[in-house]
Amino acid sequence: MSDGADVRVEGVTRTFRVPGGVPVEVLRGVDLRVAAGESVAVTGPSGSGKTTLLQLIGALDAPDAGEVRVNGRALDALDEAERLRFRNREVGFVFQAHHLLPQLNALENVLVPVWASGVDDRLRERAAHLLGRVGLGDRMTRFPGQLSGGERQRVAVARALVMEPGLVLADEPTGALDQAAAQALVDLLLDLNREERATLIVVTHSELCAQRMGRRVELKGGTVKPAACGVEIID
Ligand SMILES: Nc1ncnc2c1ncn2[C@@H]1O[C@H](COP(=O)(O)OP(=O)(O)OP(=O)(O)O)[C@@H](O)[C@H]1O
Ligand SMILES: [Mg+2]
Numbered sequence: 001m002s003d004g005a006d007v008r009v010e011g012v013t014r015t016f017r018v019p020g021g022v023p024v025e026v027l028r029g030v031d032l033r034v035a036a037g038e039s040v041a042v043t044g045p046s047g048s049g050k051t052t053l054l055q056l057i058g059a060l061d062a063p064d065a066g067e068v069r070v071n072g073r074a075l076d077a078l079d080e081a082e083r084l085r086f087r088n089r090e091v092g093f094v095f096q097a098h099h100l101l102p103q104l105n106a107l108e109n110v111l112v113p114v115w116a117s118g119v120d121d122r123l124r125e126r127a128a129h130l131l132g133r134v135g136l137g138d139r140m141t142r143f144p145g146q147l148s149g150g151e152r153q154r155v156a157v158a159r160a161l162v163m164e165p166g167l168v169l170a171d172e173p174t175g176a177l178d179q180a181a182a183q184a185l186v187d188l189l190l191d192l193n194r195e196e197r198a199t200l201i202v203v204t205h206s207e208l209c210a211q212r213m214g215r216r217v218e219l220k221g222g223t224v225k226p227a228a229c230g231v232e233i234i235d
Contacts, residue, residue, distance in 0.1 A: 004036035004197040005070050005090065005167035007057060012066035014052055026052050028222030029066070036071075036166075039193045039200040041210035044219035050203040051096065053219065054169045057201065058091050059083050070167065088116055092165035092198075094173045098156035100144040106131060107140040110158045123162065130158035133188050135181065149176045157185060161192060168192065170202045174209050186212050 009032040016024045026049040034040050042050050055061040056068055059075045068075045070090070078086060087093075100109045110127040111119055131140050134154035136147075144152050153176045160168060170189065174182035186209050193200040202213060210216050217224050 003166050004038075004199045006036045006072070007032070007034040007167065007199060007201070008067075008069040009033070009053070009057065010067050010069070012053075012056060012063040012068065014049070014056065014061070014063050025222060027056075027063070030219075030222070030224050032217060032224050034199055034201060036199055037193070037197040039190060039214040040202070041213035041216040042201060042203045042219060043205070043210055043216060046205075048219040049222065050219055051171055054093075054171055054201065054203055057167075058093055058169050059086055060093075088113055089163055090166050092160035092163065092168040094157050094160045094168070094170035096171045096175065098153055100152055100155055100159075102144050105141045105143050106136060106147065106155045109144070109155055110162050112159060113163050126164075127158065127162050130161055130188075131155070134158055135184060150178070150181055153177065154181070154185065157188070161188075164196060165198060167199045168201070170200070170204075172203060172205065174204065174206050179208075182206065182209065 009030055012027055012030045014027040016026060030053060042053065044050055052061070056063055059078065062076055070086070075086070101112065104112070107127055110131060111124065114123045128140060131137060134157055136151060136154055139147065139151065144155070147155065153173070157173055160170070168189065173189065174185055177185060189200055189202065190212065192198050200213070202209065204210050217226060
């Protein structure tokens, strides 16, 4: 059983520099607190830094200034082994690009995060259960090349959840899905959020998805603000 993660983002800035180009100041002092067990939608225009923010919270990238703390631990203080453990055991990522391994079938792809700790019957059952929950119970032995884009996305969601992470970071999880599949996926994420107390941070352009989260913030101009209708905005 996971224990929901408490996330604190304080004064985080991130600027990208590409050789020969103008530096892109993406985050200009983001403050965001997400309490254990909360569900939060992060919205904002394309290019506003939503993926960048998720990558900082998941320790896939480091801020130029400011701090990200998860359960009180500053991520920049983790050594490489701790960082790997954090990403593998405590965070479930659903990426915009889902990166399934083409030579593994759906069930095997879901089990990839389990390899480090060893696959046991309970986790194998959980993997199969999660594939069932995303509507792929009858496609578990298909390879990614034999699945549609939306089906591959759903495999990636099951993979993100298999380790019972305390923190789920989802980047446009419903992007490739029709309305029914999108609803089912949001249901699954929210069920996990409730049943396992997993903290859920979802980046989304979908109103439908954003409205179903407990709270909503908006990234705008490099900071976070409460969004309209009781929503907090990151500006
Ligand atoms: N590694 C990088 N190097 C240089 N620039 C980058 C890098 N990553 C992101 N950027 C730039 O930072 C800005 C924010 O990117 P980001 O991917 O966080 O946006 P986003 O809000 O997730 O957009 P979308 O809704 O289109 O996914 C963009 O202008 C992007 O081009
Ligand atoms: Mg993005």
